[in-house]
């Protein structure tokens with residue numbers, strides 16, 4: 001009797017599964033001739049990766065080990081030089097007066113700190129100057145400003161969370177071109193190298209090339225990829241990825257999503273659905289990371305609010321900080337959105353993603 005029941009259940013499960021994850025492929029990225037169901041490409045065994053640390057990026061350079069990661073200070077070239085020039089002028093002044101504050105205001109606005117935060121920072125500095133904290137030294141004034149900048153990020157939890165019961169799902173949201181897929185690729189490499197087994201979910205089924213791009217990153221980092229046909233329901237792809245992760249005991253599902261749909265309402269509805277489905281047991285959504293492009297400056301803040309309202313965003317990944325002269329956007333994001341900045345993108349390579357470190361950031365800008 002029990003055996004009959006088990007057989008019936010197994011048959012039922014097999015039938016249910018047939019509608020979704022139909023094909024399990026090995027050793028190919030699923031390009032060309034794909035059937036309409038989601039495709040799962042298990043990771044290649046990585047014989048050349050004892051310990052899983054020696055991943056080679058496309059450019060051929062080895063992934064930076066955790067202690068050899070790129071430093072914010074080295075990659076903030078443009079932002080540093082713009083802000084640095086303004087600061088040098090202020091430091092060169094003989095005393096603190098109205099003109100000093102005007103110059104500082106201009107420097108902060110130029111760096112994209114944004115008007116509300118600039119006003120707050122300056123008001124605080126004026127108070128502190130009045131109470132004699134800076135003496136009459138512009139350099140001491142800048143030191144106070146630097147400590148205010150660091151204090152902006154105090155108390156934020158920048159740790160990426162995992163559930164006690166795997167698989168954990170990290171969902172990536174944000175408009176087209178901000179760097180979602182690239183960030184997932186970098187993280188798949190990083191998490192894989194630190195010993196976690198990773199499944200990436202190609203949830204951007206709106207753009208034909210998005211799945212191929214993710215497949216390339218998955219292959220490089222040794223992660224499994226689950227993808228659907230172009231135009232497939234992204235939530236079913238993410239659902240299949242979670243099932244696949246659970247079945248093979250993987251720790252982490254990194255889920256890509258579309259950044260554009262026919263309408264914004266469609267997109268937000270879709271993201272809410274993806275989030276709901278990803279959170280079904282055995283999956284636990286522990287991170288919803290909003291990816292923002294630092295080079296879009298204040299415009300990014302408007303998009304950010306829309307995404308934050310639609311899905312419970314747990315943190316921000318700020319990409320392309322290497323490509324902007326306006327490093328102050330980091331401060332604006334923190335103060336306007338109240339979200340922790342968890343990761344920063346400093347380039348296109350697999351190793352170019354670092355945890356955000358406020359002290360290092362301030363040191364670099366105020367150097």
Ligand SMILES: Nc1nc2c(ncn2[C@@H]2O[C@H](COP(=O)(O)OP(=O)(O)O)[C@@H](O)[C@H]2O)c(=O)[nH]1
Pocket residue numbers: 174175176177178179180181182183259291319320321322323344345346347348352
């Ligand atoms: N310089 C730089 N380029 C980046 C960074 N992150 C992503 N990109 C590039 O931005 C472009 C769009 O990235 P993609 O991941 O496709 O964006 P998505 O549409 O949000 O998935 C690609 O050319 C990436 O190589 C970064 O931190 N620095």
Ligand SMILES: [Mg+2]
Pocket residue numbers: 180181182204210256
């Ligand atoms: Mg993408």
